[in-house]
Amino acid sequence: MPNGGSISIAQLTKNYKIDIVVPSLKAGVELKFADNLEEANKALDEIYTNMHAYRGAEWERLYGLIYSPVPSFTKEQLEAQLERIQADKKWKIIAVHGPDGRKRNEIIEAGLLIWLSLYPLFR
Numbered sequence: 001m002p003n004g005g006s007i008s009i010a011q012l013t014k015n016y017k018i019d020i021v022v023p024s025l026k027a028g029v030e031l032k033f034a035d036n037l038e039e040a041n042k043a044l045d046e047i048y049t050n051m052h053a054y055r056g057a058e059w060e061r062l063y064g065l066i067y068s069p070v071p072s073f074t075k076e077q078l079e080a081q082l083e084r085i086q087a088d089k090k091w092k093i094i095a096v097h098g099p100d101g102r103k104r105n106e107i108i109e110a111g112l113l114i115w116l117s118l119y120p121l122f123r
Helices: 036-052 075-084 101-122
Strands: 007-010 014-019 020-022 027-033 061-068 091-097
Touching: 014 027, 014 036, 027 036, 036 061, 036 091, 075 091
Parallel strands: 027 061, 061 091
Antiparallel strands: 007 014, 020 027
C-alpha cells in the first residue's frame, strides 16, 4: 500500500478505517476537524473509540490529530488525559489550530505525510 492511503481494521461488529497510513513506518493517523470546543471534545471521544478498535494492531505509532480554527486543548492537557485513561503508549494526540478549519484538510494531510516521513530522523 502506498504511503498516505487508508486501511481498514476489522473488529467483530464493525470495520474501523485509519485515515492516513504510512506502512513503511507502521504509522497511522486519525484526522479530526472541529469548528469549536464542543466538536473538539467529540473528536477526542472518537479518538478514544479508535484507540480501543486498533488495540493489538500491528501499527507502532498512532496519532490522533484534532485540527480546529480555535484553540482547544494544550499539549499538557492531552498528555495528562492519555495518562489518566491509561492509553496505549503508541498513541499520541495532537491539537492544532489555524485558519479555515475543514477547508484546509488536503493541505494538512499533505503536511502530515511529510512530517510522518521525516519523523524517524528526529526522534
